[in-house]
Amino acid sequence: GAVVSQHPSWVICKSGTSVKIECRSLDFQATTMFWYRQFPKQSLMLMATSNEGSKATYEQGVEKDKFLINHASLTLSTLTVTSAHPEDSSFYICSARDRGGEKLFFGSGTQLSVL
Amino acid sequence: GENVEQHPSTLSVQEGDSAVIKCTYSDSASNYFPWYKQELGKGPQLIIDIRSNVGEKKDQRIAVTLNKTAKHFSLHITETQPEDSAVYFCAIPNKFYFGSGTKLNVKP
Numbered sequence: 001g002a003v004v005s006q007h008p009s010w011v012i013c014k015s016g017t018s019v020k021i022e023c024r025s026l027d028f029q030a031t032t033m034f035w036y037r038q039f040p041k042q043s044l045m046l047m048a049t050s051n052e053g054s055k056a057t058y059e060q061g062v063e064k065d066k067f068l069i070n071h072a073s074l075t076l077s078t079l080t081v082t083s084a085h086p087e088d089s090s091f092y093i094c095s096a097r098d099r100g101g102e103k104l105f106f107g108s109g110t111q112l113s114v115l
Numbered sequence: 116g117e118n119v120e121q122h123p124s125t126l127s128v129q130e131g132d133s134a135v136i137k138c139t140y141s142d143s144a145s146n147y148f149p150w151y152k153q154e155l156g157k158g159p160q161l162i163i164d165i166r167s168n169v170g171e172k173k174d175q176r177i178a179v180t181l182n183k184t185a186k187h188f189s190l191h192i193t194e195t196q197p198e199d200s201a202v203y204f205c206a207i208p209n210k211f212y213f214g215s216g217t218k219l220n221v222k223p
Contacts, residue, residue, distance in 0.1 A: 106158035
């Protein structure tokens with residue numbers, strides 16, 4: 001199957017700083033990638049859809065100025081958590097569809113801890 | 116109701132026994148049904164999927180069955196092993212609906 005690489009796997013930062021998470025499709029081009037947030041013992045919650053060369057589409061209730069998404073190439077999308085606060089601490093996961101456009105493949109996730 | 120309901124939320128089995136997890140969905144237009152395995156601290160991994168023109172698909176110890184009339188699909192794991200312990204999610208990917216997850220614990 002398709003491979004989606006996500007970095008870093010974990011990050012600890014101070015309150016007020018910004019953190020960037022990268023999501024790469026390694027063996028295919030992904031014009032669209034997706035970002036999720038997952039709280040402990042809960043399912044995935046879609047945050048936004050990242051579109052190559054255009055603005056991201058955010059789900060209701062997700063602050064676009066807090067979670068900046070950049071999809072500058074066909075293989076890379078980044079999520080920047082700006083001015084992070086402890087309540088932003090969570091597990092963030094990206095995904096991309098394969099060439100057929102049907103299957104979703106996920107990155108390995110990033111555990112963000114804001115002190 | 117929920118777009119996709121998953122049961123049970125937790126499942127504990129003895130090594131070697133079978134495990135079955137079920138998801139019920141509401142959108143009759145859905146035609147692709149995957150199952151994901153998520154280990155602690157990692158992203159979900161696609162383990163098996165099925166399309167609506169097929170009733171059952173098997174891959175070694177894992178199988179998925181689909182009942183389109185009743186709108187439910189199930190994950191079957193036979194001869195469970197401790198390394199099968201994880202959280203399993205069903206999904207309706209085209210709608211970004213995810214089941215609530217089932218924590219499977221396989222006791223040695």
